[in-house]
Amino acid sequence: GQKTFKLNTGAPIPVVGLGTWQSAPGEVAKAVESAIKAGYRHIDCAWMYGNEHEVGEGIKAAGVPREELFITTKIWGTYHRRPEEGLDDSLKKLGLDYVDLLLVQHWPIPLIIRGDEKIPLNADGSRAIDAEWTVEQTWELMEKLHATGKAKAIGVSNCSTAYLERILSKAKIVPAANQIELHPFLPQHKLVSYCQSKGIVPQAYSPLGSSGGPVLQDPLVTEIASKHGADPAQVVISWAAQRGVVVLPKSVTPSRIATNAKLITLSDDEMLKLNELSQQPGKAVRLIQPAWGVDLQFDN
Numbered sequence: 001g002q003k004t005f006k007l008n009t010g011a012p013i014p015v016v017g018l019g020t021w022q023s024a025p026g027e028v029a030k031a032v033e034s035a036i037k038a039g040y041r042h043i044d045c046a047w048m049y050g051n052e053h054e055v056g057e058g059i060k061a062a063g064v065p066r067e068e069l070f071i072t073t074k075i076w077g078t079y080h081r082r083p084e085e086g087l088d089d090s091l092k093k094l095g096l097d098y099v100d101l102l103l104v105q106h107w108p109i110p111l112i113i114r115g116d117e118k119i120p121l122n123a124d125g126s127r128a129i130d131a132e133w134t135v136e137q138t139w140e141l142m143e144k145l146h147a148t149g150k151a152k153a154i155g156v157s158n159c160s161t162a163y164l165e166r167i168l169s170k171a172k173i174v175p176a177a178n179q180i181e182l183h184p185f186l187p188q189h190k191l192v193s194y195c196q197s198k199g200i201v202p203q204a205y206s207p208l209g210s211s212g213g214p215v216l217q218d219p220l221v222t223e224i225a226s227k228h229g230a231d232p233a234q235v236v237i238s239w240a241a242q243r244g245v246v247v248l249p250k251s252v253t254p255s256r257i258a259t260n261a262k263l264i265t266l267s268d269d270e271m272l273k274l275n276e277l278s279q280q281p282g283k284a285v286r287l288i289q290p291a292w293g294v295d296l297q298f299d300n
């Protein structure tokens with residue numbers, strides 16, 4: 001079976017999961033099916049990605065018993081006041097009756113509800129944030145939702161230490177996971193340590209730096225890859241996994257999907273160099289810059 005970490009609920013979570021953000025409908029069912037057939041047992045979805053129906057088809061086509069799979073989905077900002085509605089819609093689309101992990105997506109920031117708009121905007125183009133609702137209130141509803149059994153574990157995403165502290169000060173249930181952008185150009189050392197000290201499993205989205213960008217072409221990454229006879233993606237994924245981070249590489253390409261799940265063992269020296277890569281001039285790039293108009297207080 002796939003390597004797993006343990007959540008604070010006691011449940012195992014496979015270390016590598018298939019990311020499905022920006023996987024087009026029409027491609028994603030095949031990607032999910034091929035991932036499960038290649039040995040993946042963990043699929044990372046979200047209502048917001050707009051492709052859960054196809055993800056569900058892929059899960060069904062792979063024919064693996066439900067209890068062997070670890071499925072995550074997320075409730076979007078416009079569902080923070082009504083997370084059960086978001087989850088129920090996801091479950092219907094996925095063809096499931098529970099998820100293994102439900103996250104508050106994708107920022108700890110509630111959005112106003114205006115018809116079916118996914119990203120309601122203000123007149124000036126900024127996100128229409130629901131100023132009369134807090135993530136602490138969302139979390140209370142998540143805890144209630146957990147009690148229904150439809151979400152075996154609950155967690156958050158894109159929470160800085162400051163946001164986690166806010167949630168923890170009110171929470172009855174400690175979030176099981178915090179899904180954040182993480183790759184060698186954004187190693188998130190402080191946040192990873194903080195999460196781990198609280199029993200929150202950090203999860204990496206865009207672990208390849210997204211879109212096969214500069215991270216996979218970085219000379220240090222390619223040098224370590226050729227030493228191991230591995231792909232640059234395997235180096236980057238294995239680096240995160242060796243730090244105790246769950247890794248969610250997105251691909252719709254069957255050969256890459258298979259390769260991405262093959263972890264290699266990096267030496268202490270390689271880990272150290274990769275840990276310090278973002279300190280080189282020009283490499284501490286945040287590739288996905290949120291435009292929420294609020295300070296998310298990430299530090300690196």
Ligand code: A2P
Nearest residue numbers: 206207208209210211212233249250251252253
């Ligand atoms: P594709 O889906 O066409 O295979 P991230 O998970 O960091 O957001 O990166 C996803 C991007 O990286 C996608 O464009 C994906 O392309 C590409 N990708 C996924 N796996 C690999 C790999 N092993 N080598 C190179 N690029 C990859």
